[in-house]
Amino acid sequence: MKKSLLFIFISIVTMIIADAQEFTLDADIRPRFEYRHGFGGLFPEDAKAGAFVTQRSRLNMGFKDDKLSLYFSMQDVSTWGDEQTLSIADNNNSFSLFQAWVRFAFTENWALKLGRQTISYDDQRILGEVDWTMQGRFHDAAMIQYSKDNFKLDLAFAYNQENQNFLGTDNTITGGFSYKTMQMAHLTKAWDKGSFSFLFMNNGFQKYTNTPVPQTDGLYYRQTTGAYFTFPLSALTITGSAYLQSGMANASTDLSAFQYMVEAKYKTGIVTLIAGFESLSGTDQVGEEKNKSFFPLYGTNHKFNGLMDYFYVGNYANNVGLNDVYGKISVATGEKSTLGLSTHFFLANAEMSNGLGQNLGTELDLVYGKSLGKYVNLAAGYSQMFATESMSAVKGGTTAENTNNWGWVQLIVNPRLLTHRFKED
Numbered sequence: 001m002k003k004s005l006l007f008i009f010i011s012i013v014t015m016i017i018a019d020a021q022e023f024t025l026d027a028d029i030r031p032r033f034e035y036r037h038g039f040g041g042l043f044p045e046d047a048k049a050g051a052f053v054t055q056r057s058r059l060n061m062g063f064k065d066d067k068l069s070l071y072f073s074m075q076d077v078s079t080w081g082d083e084q085t086l087s088i089a090d091n092n093n094s095f096s097l098f099q100a101w102v103r104f105a106f107t108e109n110w111a112l113k114l115g116r117q118t119i120s121y122d123d124q125r126i127l128g129e130v131d132w133t134m135q136g137r138f139h140d141a142a143m144i145q146y147s148k149d150n151f152k153l154d155l156a157f158a159y160n161q162e163n164q165n166f167l168g169t170d171n172t173i174t175g176g177f178s179y180k181t182m183q184m185a186h187l188t189k190a191w192d193k194g195s196f197s198f199l200f201m202n203n204g205f206q207k208y209t210n211t212p213v214p215q216t217d218g219l220y221y222r223q224t225t226g227a228y229f230t231f232p233l234s235a236l237t238i239t240g241s242a243y244l245q246s247g248m249a250n251a252s253t254d255l256s257a258f259q260y261m262v263e264a265k266y267k268t269g270i271v272t273l274i275a276g277f278e279s280l281s282g283t284d285q286v287g288e289e290k291n292k293s294f295f296p297l298y299g300t301n302h303k304f305n306g307l308m309d310y311f312y313v314g315n316y317a318n319n320v321g322l323n324d325v326y327g328k329i330s331v332a333t334g335e336k337s338t339l340g341l342s343t344h345f346f347l348a349n350a351e352m353s354n355g356l357g358q359n360l361g362t363e364l365d366l367v368y369g370k371s372l373g374k375y376v377n378l379a380a381g382y383s384q385m386f387a388t389e390s391m392s393a394v395k396g397g398t399t400a401e402n403t404n405n406w407g408w409v410q411l412i413v414n415p416r417l418l419t420h421r422f423k424e425d
Contacts, residue, residue, distance in 0.1 A: 021065035025418035028058040030134070031080075031411055038404025040309045041395050042387055045402070053080040056134040058098065066105075071117075073099035077134040098136055103145075113143040119156065119298070121186050122197050122228040125241055125261070128300030137298060141182065150190040158182040170216040171206050176314070177297055179203040180219055194231035199224070199243070203297070207251040220248040222255060224297060237265045249291035249318060257281045257294035270332035278304065280312075282321020282350035292350065293318045306344045306363040308383045308406050310395065320394060321349030322360075336371035352390055360394065361387040375415040382407045 036050040037043055058075040078094040101115030118129040119139050130137040141158040159181055162171045171180045181204035188197045201224045208214040226243025242260040249255040263276030280294045296304075301312040305324050310316075323346070330340040346360040367381040387400035 021421065022063070023418070023420040024060075024062045024416065026060040026062075026414065026416055028056065028060065028075075028412075028414045030413065031055040032134075033409050035407045037406065038308070038385060038402065039383075039406040040313065040315075042385075042392055042398045042400060043402045043404050044398045054078070054134055055080065060099075068105075069103040071099055071101050071103075073097070075135070096135070099138060109146055109148050111145045113145060116140050117143070119143075119184075120300075121188075121199065123239065123241070124300040125228070125259075125296055125304065126199060126201070126224060126226070126243065126299050127184075127186075128298065130298075130300045130302070132300065132302040137176075139182070139298075151188070153187045154185070156182065156184040156186075168216075172216065174206075177203070177205075177295070180206050193233075194229065197228045199226055199228075201225075201297075202247075210252075217251070220251050222247040222249070226259070235266055235268055237267075239263045239265070243294070245294055249293070253291045255291045257292050259294045259296065272328075272330040274326075274328040274330075276326050278322075278324045278326075279349060280322045282319055282348060284351040285320060285353040286351065288350075291318060293321055305346070306383070306385075307342075307365045307367075307381065308363055308385050308404070310363075310385065310391075311346075320352065323347040323349050323358075333368075334370075338369050340367045340369075341365070342367075346391075348390065348394065352393065354393070356390045356393055357388070358390065359388050360391040361385060361400070375413055377412045378410070379412070380407075380409040 031053055032055070033053045034051065039050075043049075054077070056075060056077050058073060061070075061072045063070040074095070075098045076090075076095045078092065082092055082094075083090070097116065099116050099118065101113055101117040103111055103113040105111040116138050118137065119127045119141070120129045121127050124130075128137070139156070139158060140160060141156045143157075144155040146153040158179070160171055160173075160179065161169065162173055171178075182201065184199070184201040186197065186199050188195060203222050203224075204219040205222070207217045207220045209217045223246045224243055225246075226241060228239075228241040230237065230239040232238075240260070240262040243258065245255055245257040245259075247255055257280075259278070259280045261276065261278040263274060266273045280296070281292050282294075283292045295317050296312055302309055305311040305322060311322050316322075325345040325347075326342060328340065328342040330338055333339045342363075342365040344363045344365075346362070348358040348360055352358060363383060363385045365381065365383045367379065369377065369379045371377050383406045385404040387395075387404060389400050392398065392400040
């Protein structure tokens with residue numbers, strides 16, 4: 001696969017660079033060291049901490065003229081040492097095509113975008129690129145785009161197949177809320193001092209029978225509908241969101257769930273202060289016929305509800321939900337450096353069983369960032385989770401009394417390697 005992608009890349013560059021009105025070539029290389037001692041879940045008894053270096057190596061190519069735009073992004077995501085030093089093959093299949101899309105502008109306002117692409121809106125709560133994860137998130141979709149003045153409308157459609165089958169249309173790929181079909185509408189209206197967005201998304205998932213040997217049995221659907229706004233008031237900025245989910249939580253259970261968030265950010269001089277509250281509905285652990293657990297689907301969930309990823313990052317579906325009361329402070333420690341501290345107080349949104357309280361715990365996140373040059377940035381962080389027995393009951397695995405912490409250091413290097421602009425005679 002590596003040879004095929006590189007051949008395609010070199011061929012396209014050779015063919016179009018001489019005639020491109022604009023051609024760009026960018027690199028994105030980011031190694032990250034992590035020490036995990038309770039990251040993503042409570043640390044087990046008599047276990048050893050995890051430590052590793054993972055790296056993303058991405059090459060991005062863009063072409064653009066008056067009407068046509070092309071974009072290709074190829075990447076290798078690997079862990080240091082996961083291949084033999086004399087290996088001649090990528091046995092871990094770490095090399096992949098992240099994006100490959102074409103966009104054609106029919107008029108000044110209307111365009112069609114087809115192919116593998118990122119879909120990211122607003123604060124990325126429901127749909128995001130998920131750039132923290134090395135691989136990122138893409139969608140294979142067709143998108144109709146309209147824009148005029150400060151109004152934008154995107155209509156996206158996806159129909160996913162597992163293979164080029166002669167018979168049947170079943171798609172058994174699971175994980176990450178992989179969908180069979182998707183229809184989405186997103187509109188944004190911006191003003192000088194704010195913006196408002198509306199989202200509707202309908203996802204169809206493969207359904208299976210309950211027989212001893214499960215068989216595919218059509219689709220079930222989940223709808224997500226809501227809005228996001230941001231409104232600045234001088235040094236104070238208010239943002240908020242509210243979403244409803246309906247349809248089916250799975251093949252046999254009705255879904256009725258909600259999310260809402262309100263946040264205030266105040267910036268003065270070198271200090272930025274943030275205070276906020278987010279609520280994601282959950283299902284009581286005892287006596288619920290309908291599923292009431294909201295899940296933020298394809299968002300950049302790492303940036304919400306604490307950096308240690310205890311909630312909604314690859315798991316926590318159909319659970320007791322979450323109320324997150326948080327505060328953040330960021331200070332510019334120099335011309336090109338910042339130091340930030342966040343505190344999250346977590347509570348279950350639904351009732352716990354066995355007489356347990358709703359207090360899940362408190363998390364502290366400390367992050368330092370510094371620009372080392374035009375294309376080079378360094379970031380480092382340390383997080384500590386102070387969990388309760390209710391957290392242990394929700395997450396499972398071990399007692400909440402164990403120490404749960406996480407540390408990381410990341411270097412991001414993203415230079416523009418080439419820019420070519422066509423000069424008219």
